[in-house]
Amino acid sequence: MYGNKFPTFNNFSIDIIRGSFKPLATGFSNTDNLGHGFTVTRNGTGDYTINLLDEYVSLVYWDINLRLHAAADAMAEIGDVSLSGKSVTVRIVKKSDGVTAVDPTGDANTRVSFELELKTI
Numbered sequence: 001m002y003g004n005k006f007p008t009f010n011n012f013s014i015d016i017i018r019g020s021f022k023p024l025a026t027g028f029s030n031t032d033n034l035g036h037g038f039t040v041t042r043n044g045t046g047d048y049t050i051n052l053l054d055e056y057v058s059l060v061y062w063d064i065n066l067r068l069h070a071a072a073d074a075m076a077e078i079g080d081v082s083l084s085g086k087s088v089t090v091r092i093v094k095k096s097d098g099v100t101a102v103d104p105t106g107d108a109n110t111r112v113s114f115e116l117e118l119k120t121i
Contacts, residue, residue, distance in 0.1 A: 013120050014060060020113040023048060023066075023076075023092055025103035034111075046092035046101030048112070056083050056118035066092060069109040074102050076112050088116065 019035020022028070028042040041049045059081050066076040073096050079089035090112060094100045104110050 012057065015054070015056070015118050015120055017052065017116045017118065018114070019050075020067075020111045021048070022106065022110060023104060023112050024106040024110075027106075044101070045103055048090040048092075050088040050090060050114065050116075052086040052088070052116075052118075054120075055086050057121055058083065058119040059088075059116065060119050061117040062088075062115065064090065064112065064114040066104065067109060067111045067113060068104055069107050070105075072104055074104045076114075078114075083118075090114070 017035065017037045019033060019038055021030075021040045022032040023046075025045070030039050033040060037053050039051045039053075041051060043049060062078050064076045064078055066074060068074070073094050074092055075095045076090055076092050079091045081088050092102055092104060092112070094102055
């Protein structure tokens, strides 16, 4: 298991997976990931999957943000969660409509940061 471990409570424990990745349209690589317990797959424009290395029972809490060098019409959001498939979808969309997928301008400061609190057995 990966992440920070918390003591067992009511017959379960919580793992926290924290990390970040660069959402690059070209040159995307897992070597730029910070954190452990996951890899990331780029599926298309503004569409990424966080692949968890372990299986969990439920997602207790999540937080995600898009760090940019300059203001832009973009935000990151959590999409589908498949705990049996060990995956969490991340979408980067326009703030102005909340729907249109976008790739943010890639520079050294552009990152998607996230925290997942996951219930274990």
